[in-house]
Amino acid sequence: MAELELLVTGGHGQLGSDLAAAGARSGTVRAPGSAELDVTSDMAVRTAVARLADVANTTDRHPIVVNAAAYTAVDAAESDESTAHLVNAYGPALLARTCAEFGVPLIHVSTDYVFAGDATRPYEPTDPTGPRSVYGHTKLAGEQAVLAEADNAFVVRTAWVYGEVGGNFVKTISRLEGERDTLSVVDDQRGTPTWSYDLAEGLLDLARHIANGRPPAERVLHRTGAGETTWFGLARAVFEELGADPERVRPCTTAEFPRPAPRPAYSVLSDRTWLQAGLVPALPWRTALTRFFAKYRG
Numbered sequence: 001m002a003e004l005e006l007l008v009t010g011g012h013g014q015l016g017s018d019l020a021a022a023g024a025r026s027g028t029v030r031a032p033g034s035a036e037l038d039v040t041s042d043m044a045v046r047t048a049v050a051r052l053a054d055v056a057n058t059t060d061r062h063p064i065v066v067n068a069a070a071y072t073a074v075d076a077a078e079s080d081e082s083t084a085h086l087v088n089a090y091g092p093a094l095l096a097r098t099c100a101e102f103g104v105p106l107i108h109v110s111t112d113y114v115f116a117g118d119a120t121r122p123y124e125p126t127d128p129t130g131p132r133s134v135y136g137h138t139k140l141a142g143e144q145a146v147l148a149e150a151d152n153a154f155v156v157r158t159a160w161v162y163g164e165v166g167g168n169f170v171k172t173i174s175r176l177e178g179e180r181d182t183l184s185v186v187d188d189q190r191g192t193p194t195w196s197y198d199l200a201e202g203l204l205d206l207a208r209h210i211a212n213g214r215p216p217a218e219r220v221l222h223r224t225g226a227g228e229t230t231w232f233g234l235a236r237a238v239f240e241e242l243g244a245d246p247e248r249v250r251p252c253t254t255a256e257f258p259r260p261a262p263r264p265a266y267s268v269l270s271d272r273t274w275l276q277a278g279l280v281p282a283l284p285w286r287t288a289l290t291r292f293f294a295k296y297r298g
Contacts, residue, residue, distance in 0.1 A: 002211040003027040005061035005203075009039050009095065010069030014166040015109065019066055026204055027061055039069045039091035045098050053102040058121050060212035065090055066098055066203055067108045067146075070139070074113070075260040077135040088138035093145035100150035105210050107203055112159035112191065112224075114140040117264020122228075124270045125157070125220040125279040147219060154210070155220045156171045156203060159267045161232075163196030169231065170289070173238040173247040177248075186230035187251035191267030192224040197289040197295075199223060205280040216277035222269035225285030237286060241293040 004027035113136035131172025
């Protein structure tokens with residue numbers, strides 16, 4: 001089995017941090033943050049990818065770039081489209097072009113926001129896209145650029161990600177449980193919570209498949225937790241993990257909490273092509289949540 005030489009962009013973020021931790025078991029991993037490696041800088045990207053290819057060649061490891069860098073402030077993007085486009089579209093295009101030049105495979109992480117969110121069954125990777133937010137539009141542009149610039153590049157869409165690093169829904173609900181008697185949480189948006197560490201394990205399995213000459217037939221894949229729920233359902237599950245009364249969480253509608261960027265009402269992504277490729281299945285979302293709390297509370 002080929003040993004990996006990984007470069008993880010956005011390495012100090014939520015997913016990047018878990019990729020760095022999990023990736024160390026599969027080989028050597030370098031996970032610079034945005035201050036060290038700006039994915040929108042031609043010189044920085046070229047230097048990093050050239051170094052990766054050179055180290056891999058001298059050590060017989062298989063080089064792979066995993067792009068976890070992204071502008072993820074969904075609401076802020078509505079009034080800052082230029083920055084969102086720079087990081088989410090221009091940066092991935094630059095990475096893909098440079099990776100293609102040096103013969104390095106690329107795994108690019110994308111989002112459920114590329115879809116309109118009006119489906120009634122889990123989205124397949126081949127379903128028509130139709131983003132409704134600036135964030136979604138810029139992420140879709142990034143996907144399209146990656147696939148156009150590099151033949152040996154793969155897009156992995158995920159959704160509802162939470163982890164130990166940075167801000168996320170699970171950490172917010174955990175904090176609010178200790179501050180409020182009751183919480184009102186949206187119950188008409190449906191998706192799948194995804195633990196960033198479980199997602200990292202899946203992306204590394206994909207990297208190993210590529211390194212060992214068994215890449216998926218499809219270049220766009222979906223990887224979230226398994227199953228589905230609503231934000232309300234997830235919030236209640238967080239209360240359960242904290243030993244708190246889940247009845248303190250009350251359901252409400254999206255209309256009661258308007259946001260600058262529209263949220264997809266339905267974000268469940270199908271893992272059919274992921275499993276067909278022989279890649280490691282995701283944990284059921286409820287199991288993953290329990291393991292998250294066990295890992296980071298103990």
